[in-house]
Amino acid sequence: MHKALDYHGRCVVLTGAAGGIGRRLAQTYAEAGATLELVDRNADALGELVESLQTDAEMHATTLELSDWHAVQHFADDLACRGRSVDVLVNNAGVEYQTPITEPTCEADACWAQLLDNNVSSMQRLTRALLPRLRAGASVINQASIWGLKGVPRFSAYAASKHAVVGLTRSLAWELGPRRIRVNAVCPGWIGTEAAMRSLRVMAEENGRTEAEELVAVLAAQAIPELLTPADLSGTFLFLGSPLAAALTGQALSVSHGEVMH
Numbered sequence: 001m002h003k004a005l006d007y008h009g010r011c012v013v014l015t016g017a018a019g020g021i022g023r024r025l026a027q028t029y030a031e032a033g034a035t036l037e038l039v040d041r042n043a044d045a046l047g048e049l050v051e052s053l054q055t056d057a058e059m060h061a062t063t064l065e066l067s068d069w070h071a072v073q074h075f076a077d078d079l080a081c082r083g084r085s086v087d088v089l090v091n092n093a094g095v096e097y098q099t100p101i102t103e104p105t106c107e108a109d110a111c112w113a114q115l116l117d118n119n120v121s122s123m124q125r126l127t128r129a130l131l132p133r134l135r136a137g138a139s140v141i142n143q144a145s146i147w148g149l150k151g152v153p154r155f156s157a158y159a160a161s162k163h164a165v166v167g168l169t170r171s172l173a174w175e176l177g178p179r180r181i182r183v184n185a186v187c188p189g190w191i192g193t194e195a196a197m198r199s200l201r202v203m204a205e206e207n208g209r210t211e212a213e214e215l216v217a218v219l220a221a222q223a224i225p226e227l228l229t230p231a232d233l234s235g236t237f238l239f240l241g242s243p244l245a246a247a248l249t250g251q252a253l254s255v256s257h258g259e260v261m262h
Contacts, residue, residue, distance in 0.1 A: 004243045007034035011086050012241065013079075014038055015066065015126065016093030018045035020193035021143070023052075024230030025090060025237055030055035032238060037084065039064050039075070040093070066093055066122035069129075076129040086133045088241035091123040092143045096195045098202050099157035112157045119161035124168060136180040139241045142169050144185040144252060146260045154206060155199065162187075166252045173250030182249040184240050189256025190218055191228040223258025 012029045016022040017038040026049060030036055036059035040046040043063040050061050060082075064075055079086070095118045099111050123142055134140070147155065148162025169185040176183055190196060204214035219225040236255050239245050254260040 002244070005032055005238055007032040007087075007241075009033075009035075010088065011035045011037060011084055012088040012090065013086050013130065014090045014092060015064075015122075016040060016143070017061075018042050018049050019092070020195070021188075021191065021230045021233060022092050023049055024234050025092065027053060027055075028234035028238055029088075029241075030057045030059070033057055034088070035059070035084075037062065037079065037086075039066075041065050066126060067117050069125060072125050072129045075126075076133060079130070079133050084133065085135050086130055087135055087138050089127065089130060089134065089138070089140045090143070090237060090241075091126060091140070093122060094119040094143060094161075096155075096158050096199055098154050098199070100154045101156065115157045116161050116164070119158070120164045120168060123165065124172075127172065131176075134179075134181055137243075137246075138181045139245070140172065140176070140181065140183040141237055141240050142183070142185045144169070144187045146187050146189045146254055146256045148185075148187055149252065149254065149260050149262065154202070169252060170250045177249060182240075182245070184245070184248055184250070185252040186233065186236055186240070187252050187254045187256065187260065188233055189222065189228055189254070189259045191230060191233070193230065221259050222256065223261075226257060228255070228257060 007029060012034040014025055017026050018040040026038060030053050034057060036057060038061045046061050046063060062075055065071055095115060127140060142165050144165040145162040147159045148166045152159050166185050169183050173183040200214055201211055204211045233255055
């Protein structure tokens with residue numbers, strides 16, 4: 001391993017740690033030697049993750065609802081009490097579901113508010129709370145999506161939230177640059193996670209296709225017609241948190257097998 005990718009002595013805070021992508025990122029950072037602060041709102045899944053990680057790295061797991069500012073601030077205060085400074089903050093937590101414009105107004109409004117709070121406001125809330133703990137030279141990595149770089153029917157709230165993540169990333173890159181804190185976003189394409197496959201089933205039903213037919217159509221839009229796996233993303237996150245990416249900030253990196261090129 002390149003010495004710049006050695007995370008021994010470095011602390012990584014990872015939200016959404018118990019999900020499909022989060023689990024792979026936790027393992028990747030642990031294998032690189034990072035001290036891990038794992039965050040998820042699902043206590044059982046988080047506990048199972050900690051037990052399953054094959055590592056001697058130091059780790060601490062916190063069950064946290066990121067929509068609760070007081071709970072987020074308590075988490076930041078706990079890090080301070082334990083003398084923990086943060087080298088990498090990975091804002092990975094988020095949700096994905098359909099919000100067609102034809103939905104009844106009050107139901108649609110509730111879905112929009114909840115999704116944007118989960119996917120965008122939670123990122124700024126945690127980043128703001130942890131700002132005193134972020135070292136000079138730290139890296140903030142926000143989980144976006146290729147749907148944050150283009151439009152998609154019936155998932156307008158999700159797409160809007162991921163566009164907002166890209167805008168938040170670019171704005172914070174300017175704001176935190178003088179502190180020598182880098183802020184970047186990763187925009188994954190189609191990954192074989194439970195959430196993505198649920199969306200694929202919804203799209204198949206809306207388009208009058210089988211799930212297999214919908215998958216063929218989705219993959220045909222990629223230069224490499226294969227589903228991504230969480231492992232395909234881990235190298236990008238490891239790189240962005242390392243000194244090798246010292247000149248990168250304000251970027252939205254498309255990791256999509258070529259579906260989005262920019």
